[in-house]
Amino acid sequence: MKGSPGNEIEGRKAYILATVVYEYIATAEPVGSATLTQKYNLGVSAATVRNELAELETEGYLVQPHTSAGRVPSDSGYRTYVDRLMQPEAMGVDERRRICDELRDASHELDEVIEQATKLLGRLSNNVAFITAPQRDSQLFRHIQLIWISSRSGVAIVVTSLGVAAQSLFETAYDVSADDFTHLSNALNARLANTPLRDISPSLVAQTVAELKLNDDLCAIVMRAFESARSSLQNDVASAGAQNLLDQPEFRDLRKLRSILRIVDEQRTLYDLVADAMTTEGPSVKIGRELALDDLDDLSLVTVPYRSGGGVGMLSILGPRRMPYGRLLALATGTADSLTQRLADINATD
Amino acid sequence: MKGSPGNEIEGRKAYILATVVYEYIATAEPVGSATLTQKYNLGVSAATVRNELAELETEGYLVQPHTSAGRVPSDSGYRTYVDRLMQPEAMGVDERRRICDELRDASHELDEVIEQATKLLGRLSNNVAFITAPQRDSQLFRHIQLIWISSRSGVAIVVTSLGVAAQSLFETAYDVSADDFTHLSNALNARLANTPLRDISPSLVAQTVAELKLNDDLCAIVMRAFESARSSLQNDVASAGAQNLLDQPEFRDLRKLRSILRIVDEQRTLYDLVADAMTTEGPSVKIGRELALDDLDDLSLVTVPYRSGGGVGMLSILGPRRMPYGRLLALATGTADSLTQRLADINATD
DNA sequence: GCTAGCACTCCGCGCGTAAGAGTGCTAGAA
DNA sequence: TTCTAGCACTCTTACGCGCGGAGTGCTAGC
Structure with a gap:
């Protein structure tokens, strides 16, 4: 099924893959050759694009929901997009400032600041946000x-x-x-x-x-x-924004919705999800199957660490696999920075 | 629209109303005269039942979704059922004991006990449960x-x-x-x-x-x-069990689901919902429009007070208007008692 | 006052057709 | 060799239609 690994795609083919992922993230509709040539300036005809698409499919980056539909990214399509193809984004100064301000309004207590940050992140990301309390192994x-x-x-x-x-x-x-x-x-x-x-x-x-x-x-x-x-605070997870998922077409299936609502309700599972992200430094993105959630292949998770008093906590956004990775990474990183900053301010009194 | 008030229904008509409500709660399908005569021993024919149903409809207790469908209770139908017609239920001894046991396992902290009780109530009621912290006006x-x-x-x-x-x-x-x-x-x-x-x-x-x-x-x-x-703890509300609502056929409409998930996320609204129930003594049931929630006519709320250290908190179950009122009232009352008891035990050390 | 019978209404379902979107393939042009 | 244009094919979705079923209200008779 999977195409030849190690065979890194380049040039036009890479651009086409990136465009398919980009377009699919934006529209939630399978992307066809016509759409690509019309909306994006590829410089080649639809037929050429079709050939490339067919290759990308045999290499495992794209899949077709059915014979006469456009293409949709596979896990490895998204993975390549996130790792190599997408343009990194950064948060606007205004947005960044707004986050800082909102966090400053919150109380002085650790858990209330975290809760506030979670709600903020849920609102801004339009997905489920959750934040785990700083790991206390290293606390004094x-x-x-x-x-x-x-x-x-x-x-x-x-x-x-x-x-x-x-x-x-x-x-x-x-x-x-x-x-x-x-x-x-x-x-x-x-x-x-x-x-x-x-x-x-x-x-x-x-x-x-x-x-x-x-x-x-x-x-x-x-x-x-x-x-x-x-x-x-071990295993303590604040979450917010579950209702945002209802807007996503992938959750019109009620069984999926049920599964994910249960996951959000059970803190244990949320905690496990970010557990291995804790071992790596910096932001982490998990896509689809990589999350190893039964019945929930089309979710992705963006996780970014923040720091407080020598402990490390995790700030996560959970949403459909078809999520705007660039924006959410920027948002999560920015919020994590603000949160780290805010908690440092609070702790400065010690 | 509303039938003649003060004209309390009695005897067979009352029994028929009760049966319609009971059956509709059980099946979620509009109830017709045939169903009634077949499943319940009314001693009269379907035609007679039809006449009674027609009267109950003009009096405002029942409504017809469309001309050739069975009947469904209106707000005032449910109201009459809850206030006068239904059989009060009580919790079994076993169930009661299980609740006590589960609450005893929880921690000694007020908020953790409340959270535990909320999860328990959500699970047992198969609806959304939420519990407000004891009102602290009277706290010492x-x-x-x-x-x-x-x-x-x-x-x-x-x-x-x-x-x-x-x-x-x-x-x-x-x-x-x-x-x-x-x-x-x-x-x-x-x-x-x-x-x-x-x-x-x-x-x-x-x-x-x-x-x-x-x-x-x-x-x-x-x-x-x-x-x-x-x-x-003012305005602090613990909630659990939102995913239970997905099983209810009335929430196949995604807009409704969205509204209710948002309400559950916003503690403020939940708090307001129980606010006037606080003024009355004992259990309170609010049905449909009585809740005054936009876009959510078909919800009901059962609220029961519990006590802790001279304060009064509220334990609530929110679900479809078509909820088993008797069972949920018994469940909420029993849980409230156990919770009161548990908190008294904890406070006994003061 | 109750019942049996009957005509009527309306919803929901299955079916077949048509439209549309997108493909793969082939033959020819650059 | 690489790209393009054209075309036949596939598959899904939407729509219209007819039909069966459930339930009603009404009327006539017990």
Whole structure:
């Protein structure tokens, strides 16, 4: 099925492929030779174009929905287009500024900024947008505070380099004084501040608790607070813009629509989708089958990393395979930059 | 259009109306006289039923999609069914227990419990479920803690009777010591604990700040923390189950689907929908036009209150007007009870 | 007041035809 | 060799048509 790989297409044939992809992205209609010669200045006749199209098809870049229809890009057609043929785009200054402004209006809290950015990206991209929280593997512990509520209960707050993270209510089996909490908090802060969160072990905590001659139970409570800080935003995904997909002709099929809505509802799957994009540096584009989603061959995903406090999060746009890759890459990159910037501003106070 | 109001239908006619609504809810097909006599034991012939149907139509309880079709309930047909005709249902003990169990597995945090309950309700109801956070008008202030991070920044945490509420990062224009924060926190806690949050005024705070001879700026910072506690979960709505609507034949129209997906995405509208249900005690059902949603005449909404720490939140199911009202009311009520219970357990530690 | 019968209406479905878009192929021109 | 023009062919889509079925309202009789 697939044409000879390594046989990179060049010149006119490449231009024709690019044009087919471009036109199909714009119109969602299979592209025929006549359309190409009329709308684009190819300098050759429709018959010549037909020959090229036939070759591109045998090489696996294009497919025909049926015998007497125009051509549609295949996964590898899109892939070639994205990797080699399309013109990179950049965001306009105005648009860039608008994004910055909108993010600046949002609250100071990490998750609210992310939510705001997600909505913005969904709106601007006209597709499904989702953003995963910064990966916290590399986050540093900054501050813990045990807050006394009653003689047998309290709240533990853990602040990390990525912002305020976790709060967890707890109960104790016996009376504890507010002073105990204060002393323990101070001791932990003195000892552990700026330690990578993953390096904080039960024994370190136990040592501190023991030195203050406090009950061992507090050890478990503190560890639970660290644990919840470590995992709190893990797998947390904000998403927006699902309704945009209804405009796309490829989703007139209700089964597809159902599949994709379920995927958006299940954060787990969204998270898995970007998981391997995390291993590579810079923007990543996944096309069709590359996403390995059952029943959803005609989706694509654009993913761009952003940074916050040493952690890396992912900002993604999910849409039909027939998406304007150039524009969306520019949009995602620009938004990721703005988001990184905004989060740096917030964290600058630490 | 509307039939004579006050003229309450009784006996056989009422039974026929109930049966039409019941059957239509089950099948989504207009109901004809033949279906009624065959599937339900009415004891009269189809012709007699036709006469009754014609009357029910002139009285406004039923409508005909077209001349030679069966009948479909109108808003007021559904209304009568829900208010007077349908059999109230209750949840099975098993189902009830399963809900409790699932909620117990969730985390201890208010918002995560709510999210869990929302997903559960969406799954069990096969419709869109959404839950608004408890209204915080009546919430009591419990505890504030200003946490020192650096000499010019900190975090303020406010705990209320509804659970840990708000964290807000702040910066100061000049150096502040950790002790200042501790003293101020203690003074505020001593003075204001268990005050309704809305009664806390800037002057109360200013007084406390002044007594400790601290800088006025702290006053604004503290007030901002209170403000954010007051508004943090306001308008916050968790939703789940949008993809369930795709199964309903009334949403094969893509425009409708689009409208409703947008509504689900915009928390604001969802919040408005339940706003007046908040004024009434107990469960509330809104049918079709009563929701006053443009382009969406055939939706209904079941809303049931739940309680947490003196606040009242709303648990809602949104679906096609042709929804199984009895079952969903039972389901929503049962889930609301479980949720109230669960939140009471969590808060019992205060 | 109920029932049986009947003529009527309207929707939905299947079918066949026609139009249109696009192809591949072949023969000839540059 | 490479391109072009022409042509026959294929396949989809849209449209019109007729038919069957479901359900009604009405009327006459029990």
